[in-house]
Amino acid sequence: MGNATALFYLVFLAWILLLHLPLWLRLSPREASVSRGNLTAEAIETLQSYLRIDTAQPQPQYRKAVRFIKQACKRAGLEGFHQFSFQRGRLGAVCSVQGREPHLGAVVLNSHIDVVPAESSAWRLAPPFSAAIVDGNVVARGSQDMKTQGVQYLEALRRLRAQAGDKWPMRRTVHVLFVPDEEVGGRTGMASLVNSSLWRDTLRPAVLIDECLPETRLGVYKVCYGERQPWWMTIRTSHHTAHGGTLPADTAIQRLFALLDNVLAYREQQRLAVESQRKALGEVLGVNVVHWASSGNGNATNVIPSDAEIRLDMRVPPHMSELEVLALLEEWTRGSCNWHSHNGELLCANATYRIQFIDRVIAPYREVVDEAESMLYRAIAIAGRARNISLEPFVFPMSTDSRYVRQAGVPAYGIMALDGVLQGAQLHQPDESVPLTAFERGISFYMELVRQLAEEAHWEATADVANVTARRHTSDEL
Incomplete structure (x- = not known):
């Protein structure tokens, strides 16, 4: 048998093996490749x-x-x-x-x-x-x-x-x-x-x-x-209701948008820092508006609402302290917050805004x-x-x-x-x-x-003790 014939048979056998290999492994051809x-x-x-x-x-x-x-x-x-x-x-x-x-x-x-x-x-x-x-x-x-x-x-x-x-x-x-x-x-x-x-x-x-x-x-x-720590909060503001045909100088909606201007300006600074790769996402304080609503007008189109609120999802990087974040919130709300605890929640109340935390993790x-x-x-x-x-x-x-x-x-x-x-x-x-x-x-x-x-590796841990017998739990305990 000549060299050319032998080479043909080798190539043919190799082709048969490759053709049937996926079946032997009980996988599709794509799965068999890995x-x-x-x-x-x-x-x-x-x-x-x-x-x-x-x-x-x-x-x-x-x-x-x-x-x-x-x-x-x-x-x-x-x-x-x-x-x-x-x-x-x-x-x-x-x-x-x-x-x-x-x-x-x-x-x-x-x-x-x-x-x-x-x-x-x-x-x-x-x-x-x-x-x-x-x-x-x-x-x-x-x-x-x-x-x-x-x-x-x-x-x-x-x-x-x-x-x-x-x-x-x-x-x-x-x-x-x-x-x-x-x-x-x-x-x-x-x-x-x-x-x-x-x-x-x-x-x-x-x-x-x-x-x-x-x-x-x-x-x-x-x-x-x-990791960044979640701070979820609702910020509310209120003002007198008025007729929809008037132009009052101050309303709850205007106050809400003034707050939004501050929040979104800060957000844009952080977004650009990440986009330009000057900072990683985990290194910046992220904030997103996830909800906003108004009330106090009976859902009437011709009544200016007396109440407005937004909900924020903030993510605080581990290098930022709690005091730094609270100071930032005060800056956004344009006034010194009167921080106080109520029913286990930390609240901020000033003349214009009220901040209530839904969840606030402090684990830097x-x-x-x-x-x-x-x-x-x-x-x-x-x-x-x-x-x-x-x-x-x-x-x-x-x-x-x-x-x-x-x-x-x-x-x-x-x-x-x-x-x-x-x-x-x-x-x-x-x-x-x-x-x-x-x-x-x-x-x-x-x-x-x-x-x-x-x-x-011989590393030490605080859980390492001289002699401990691990106790098995009963089904009632679990």
């Missing part, structure tokens, strides 16, 4: 199944989701499954790998179960809870925020267990935590958990890994070491992101280098459950292991999606991160 065997195929199936559970607020299918999580934890070989709830129907779950040295504080890998609502009519690529794979991306509400990360944790631990042999388990206990209600403020989720006996006696966290943002560049992950905590100053962060950085990942410190511009964790005295770093996401951050947007290649790379990174935090 597969490395059954482990990846099963991980993708797990991800799709989880994303198909509608956990959108305000009525998340928590029971269905927790049942699924229980089975996923079992498939990953994790024991010690607990279901918990701090308000009827608002369910969370945790599954664990008990460490060889249980007196050491645990590594907690956190994600939230709930997602924001999705308007099906706005989704062009696929329905929001179909978890369809389109051009190598899994499209679903929650794919970025943040169900994918929860599945990556489980898959990383499953692969570590398969590789470790007699070296399993690791020194520190590892918990995979799934919390409810992050998208509605976390009061009935993480905020309650950090004040519970489950947190203190069973989880005993030394560090918590949480969400951040996906990255468009390959080989780069953001490390969220702090920032984690150390210098290897020379923190052995814990050094372990995180080593994990990045081991996977050729560059880690970039970043202030999260929105809010996460990490604020409650930091308030409880536990270090919290947000690391979303999704790089090369060319569509960028799509949190809360239509057609939210994640490349399967990024999903796979992230699993590899979390494997190394867990290995460093729970086994290789």
Whole structure:
């Protein structure tokens, strides 16, 4: 047989193999391009199944989701499954790998179960809870925020267990935590958990890994070491009503627009600073008008309203103090505020405006992101280098459950292991999606991160004690 004939047969055999490979892996051709065997195929199936559970607020299918999580934890070989709830129907779950040295504080890998609502009519690529794979991306509400990360944790631990042999388990206990209600403020989720006996006696966290943002560049992950704090408020003003055919010098609506002029002028300054890249979004105080209304005229067109109000969503960066923000509000309202507490709320009343806070978080905590100053962060950085990942410190511009964790005295770093996401951050947007290649790379990174935090790196935590026996909770306690 001549060389040309032999070459033809080799090319033909290679073509047959490539043609049938996707069938052997039980994936579509696009999915097969990122597969490395059954482990990846099963991980993708797990991800799709989880994303198909509608956990959108305000009525998340928590029971269905927790049942699924229980089975996923079992498939990953994790024991010690607990279901918990701090308000009827608002369910969370945790599954664990008990460490060889249980007196050491645990590594907690956190994600939230709930997602924001999705308007099906706005989704062009696929329905929001179909978890369809389109051009190598899994499209679903929650794919970025943040169900994918929860599945990556489980898959990383499953692969570590398969590789470790007699070296399993690791020194520190590892918990995979799934919390409810992050998208509605976390009061009935993480905020309650950090004040519970489950947190203190069973989880005993030394560090918590949480969400951040996906990255468009390959080989780069953001490390969220702090976040902006939400200040939500209503500002009201009042003045005498008048006939719609008159031209009074002062009205409630005019006062409202004078306030809006100040708010929007400040907002534009911050927007330009971000647009010109002089500052990152997480470094500026952001403010948006989310509602405005008038009343006191009986809804009549020919009566000038006596009352007007706006609602603001402010996001305060961790470097700004409470006094600085209050001073800014005084500047906007053009008068010294008489700050006083009423029914647990901080109110400002002057001759023209009244400010009432709906929510006001004061948690200007920032984690150390210098290897020379923190052995814990050094372990995180080593994990990045081991996977050729560059880690970039970043202030999260929105809010996460990490604020409650930091308030409880536990270090919290947000690391979303999704790089090369060319569509960028799509949190809360239509057609939210994640490349399967990024999903796979992230699993590899979390494997190394867990290995460093729970086994290789010898860092100390306040949760480390000489000898503690973790107490299991009864179903009544949970």
